[in-house]
Amino acid sequence: MIIAVDGPAASGKGTIAKALGRHYGLPVLDTGLLYRAVGLSVLKQGGDPDLEADALAACDFGDDILTDPALRSEAVGSLASRVSVHQSVRQALVQRQRDFATQPGGAILDGRDIATVIAPDADAKIFVTASVHVRAERRYRDGLAQGGHPDMDSLIADIQARDIRDMSRDHAPLKMAEGADLLDTSDLTIERAIQQAIALVDAQL
Numbered sequence: 408m409i410i411a412v413d414g415p416a417a418s419g420k421g422t423i424a425k426a427l428g429r430h431y432g433l434p435v436l437d438t439g440l441l442y443r444a445v446g447l448s449v450l451k452q453g454g455d456p457d458l459e460a461d462a463l464a465a466c467d468f469g470d471d472i473l474t475d476p477a478l479r480s481e482a483v484g485s486l487a488s489r490v491s492v493h494q495s496v497r498q499a500l501v502q503r504q505r506d507f508a509t510q511p512g513g514a515i516l517d518g519r520d521i522a523t524v525i526a527p528d529a530d531a532k533i534f535v536t537a538s539v540h541v542r543a544e545r546r547y548r549d550g551l552a553q554g555g556h557p558d559m560d561s562l563i564a565d566i567q568a569r570d571i572r573d574m575s576r577d578h579a580p581l582k583m584a585e586g587a588d589l590l591d592t593s594d595l596t597i598e599r600a601i602q603q604a605i606a607l608v609d610a611q612l
């Protein structure tokens with residue numbers, strides 16, 4: 408069984424994917440982390456994320472970068488979005504994601520192109536979204552909780568820029584797949600969003 412969870416930044420897809428993993432007893436891959444690892448590694452190598460050759464060279468990252476705390480920052484999210492426009496970078500990460508998806512017993516993957524490119528034959532597909540304002544507020548609260556000084560206006564601007572780049576790129580743009588169900592979490596508590604996600608997946612299985 409493969410469950411695909413796609414959606415824009417801070418939509419709640421990661422939290423929902425993890426909860427689905429617990430509910431169905433399946434392993435979960437946050438595919439954004441792979442693109443974030445490429446973004447952070449290009450930075451560490453002193454490369455230019457907009458140059459395809461530099462970004463491709465950074466795809467050879469070691470697994471230790473996947474536990475780097477900087478990976479979760481909005482700055483690295485933005486770098487990830489810049490490296491992910493290059494087709495060769497996406498190509499370099501496809502096999503790893505497909506291997507995870509097709510492991511015996513099944514898997515859940517969350518990202519931007521799981522139901523459209525990585526696993527178009529997934530047994531269940533959900534597209535999680537929320538308004539830009541709600542997503543920025545979530546990042547704001549996360550920032551405060553981590554002891555930072557987040558700025559709402561720049562969070563809104565970052566999220567909008569990332570949405571535009573992810574939706575308008577030539578290769579595997581963020582879009583809802585055919586057969587996917589939409590889950591708008593703008594007005595939902597986490598608990599409600601998880602319940603609805605389980606109901607949508609159950610109905611598709």
Ligand code: C5P
Nearest residue numbers: 416438439440442487488491518519520
């Ligand atoms: O989901 P997350 O915010 O961690 O993703 C970071 C960036 O990685 C996204 O903005 C997107 O550009 C890219 N990404 C992608 N395809 C995926 C997952 C993430 O292009 N499957």
